[in-house]
Amino acid sequence: MTTDGGEEYAADRVVAASWKDASYLRDIDVGVIDRESKAFVHVEEGGRTDVDGVYAAGRIADEPHQTVVCAGHGAKAGLAVVHDSGANYYRDWVTPDGYFTERGIDLPPATEELNEEKRRACDEESREVIREYVGEPLDEKPTMHPSLADEDGE
Numbered sequence: 001m002t003t004d005g006g007e008e009y010a011a012d013r014v015v016a017a018s019w020k021d022a023s024y025l026r027d028i029d030v031g032v033i034d035r036e037s038k039a040f041v042h043v044e045e046g047g048r049t050d051v052d053g054v055y056a057a058g059r060i061a062d063e064p065h066q067t068v069v070c071a072g073h074g075a076k077a078g079l080a081v082v083h084d085s086g087a088n089y090y091r092d093w094v095t096p097d098g099y100f101t102e103r104g105i106d107l108p109p110a111t112e113e114l115n116e117e118k119r120r121a122c123d124e125e126s127r128e129v130i131r132e133y134v135g136e137p138l139d140e141k142p143t144m145h146p147s148l149a150d151e152d153g154e
């Protein structure tokens with residue numbers, strides 16, 4: 001795979017999540033659906049396309065336009081990638097201390113119980129990460145509709 005910037009990458013699995021213009025995927029017969037001025041990718045469960053190892057998520061996969069829906073679809077595609085890779089272990093979710101073990105249940109694979117100290121450390125780390133993204137105003141201009149952007153000469 002070669003990026004617009006000319007960097008080359010080799011990967012067993014690729015997720016396309018670039019909004020609703022799938023025209024750049026035509027060459028690999030991924031199953032592009034043209035509708036009005038848009039080009040979507042036909043996907044099955046988990047964002048799987050007609051090509052093994054190529055997934056599509058969000059608007060490009062014809063999901064409804066709400067941000068949270070597209071993000072959720074991306075998460076489902078991520079799970080499909082992990083599943084299809086055959087990985088036998090990955091860290092999936094955390095629970096409060098004793099959630100399983102105090103009920104006499106063995107800890108399921110990919111699960112971790114957090115004691116209070118570790119829970120607070122994770123809480124702090126999460127808030128740090130969120131602050132990094134939303135702590136300052138976004139300087140970038142919002143994306144306008146292409147027809148309006150053209151009128152502005154941009």
Ligand SMILES: Cc1cc2nc3c(=O)[nH]c(=O)nc-3n(C[C@H](O)[C@H](O)[C@H](O)COP(=O)(O)OP(=O)(O)OC[C@H]3O[C@@H](n4cnc5c(N)ncnc54)[C@H](O)[C@@H]3O)c2cc1C
Nearest residue numbers: 004017018019057058059060064065066067068070071143
């Ligand atoms: C003006 C406007 C207002 C909206 N308001 C709301 C709202 O209030 N609430 C709401 O829920 N939704 C809103 N939406 C819809 C929402 O923003 C989108 O549906 C959602 O962001 C789609 O998510 P996505 O991940 O599929 O695509 P995007 O969020 O568009 O992400 C695609 C990413 O791919 C990148 N990309 C594209 N092509 C390439 C390429 N060739 N190589 C590398 N990267 C590439 C883009 O730069 C972008 O970062 C609005 C949309 C618009 C345009």
